[in-house]
Amino acid sequence: DFVLTQSPESLSVSLGERATINCKSSVSVLHSSNNRNYLAWYQQKPGQPPKLLLYWASTRESGVPDRFSGSGSGTDFTLTITSLQTEDVAVYYCQQYYSSITTFGPGTKVDVK
Amino acid sequence: QVQLQESGPGLVKPSQTLSLTCTVSGASITSGSYYWSWIRQHPGRGLEWIGYISYTGSTYYNPSLKSRLTTSVDTSKNQFSLRLSSVTAADTALYYCARQIADFGSGTHIDYWGQGTLVTVSS
Numbered sequence: 447d448f449v450l451t452q453s454p455e456s457l458s459v460s461l462g463e464r465a466t467i468n469c470k471s472s473v474s475v476l477h478s479s480n481n482r483n484y485l486a487w488y489q490q491k492p493g494q495p496p497k498l499l500l501y502w503a504s505t506r507e508s509g510v511p512d513r514f515s516g517s518g519s520g521t522d523f524t525l526t527i528t529s530l531q532t533e534d535v536a537v538y539y540c541q542q543y544y545s546s547i548t549t550f551g552p553g554t555k556v557d558v559k
Numbered sequence: 560q561v562q563l564q565e566s567g568p569g570l571v572k573p574s575q576t577l578s579l580t581c582t583v584s585g586a587s588i589t590s591g592s593y594y595w596s597w598i599r600q601h602p603g604r605g606l607e608w609i610g611y612i613s614y615t616g617s618t619y620y621n622p623s624l625k626s627r628l629t630t631s632v633d634t635s636k637n638q639f640s641l642r643l644s645s646v647t648a649a650d651t652a653l654y655y656c657a658r659q660i661a662d663f664g665s666g667t668h669i670d671y672w673g674q675g676t677l678v679t680v681s682s
Binding site: 484486488494495496497498501502507539541543546547548549550551552553 | 605606607608619621622655657659660665666667668669670672673674675
């Protein structure tokens with residue numbers, strides 16, 4: 447089973463400061479055939495559906511500000527928000543799609559300190 | 560602008576069948592580049608992928624729900640649907656329809672989501 451864990455569960459960051467969220471997979475999501483990491487990141491604000499931020503671990507979706515970046519490979523991944531803005535207050539989820547049964551992490555709540 | 564909209568009853572009785580339809584606008588459901596997915600979110604909790612269907616009717620389901628799940632696609636209406644049988648209170652959730660990118664026969668990331676519809680299972 448592909449189990450994703452995220453840390454921390456919640457995070458308070460001052461405006462303009464860096465926020466770092468970690469996602470760990472129980473199984474590597476790096477596909478050897480194409481050297482791609484089958485992992486995405488989403489942002490969910492209250493009352494809204496999730497919004498795609500990054501896919502293939504580090505490819506930014508069109509329209510996503512460049513303060514959002516993704517890194518990592520294999521089983522350990524990081525979402526970084528370099529300068530937190532008020533509109534970034536949300537819950538962030540990672541998703542693995544290496545398995546045909548896609549799964550999501552439990553989420554990390556980010557708010558302003 | 561791609562949009563997805565869920566529709567269906569907001570209240571279902573235990574042991575009955577939950578039925579939802581997703582209407583897609585701004586994109587053709589017959590594109591082979593996508594799978595049409597269902598995801599649910601239990602109140603205050605995380606996301607659970609339910610399954611997807613292609614425009615040809617090929618399906619892939621979460622094994623935890625497979626025995627109770629049926630999905631279908633209506634290309635003439637640009638819609639796809641979900642039926643979940645024998646529901647219990649544990650099926651109470653916000654149900655999203657979504658577009659999942661297809662890559663070599665598998666679903667990958669999800670680029671468009673509906674707004675979600677809350678389904679409550681209660682007598």
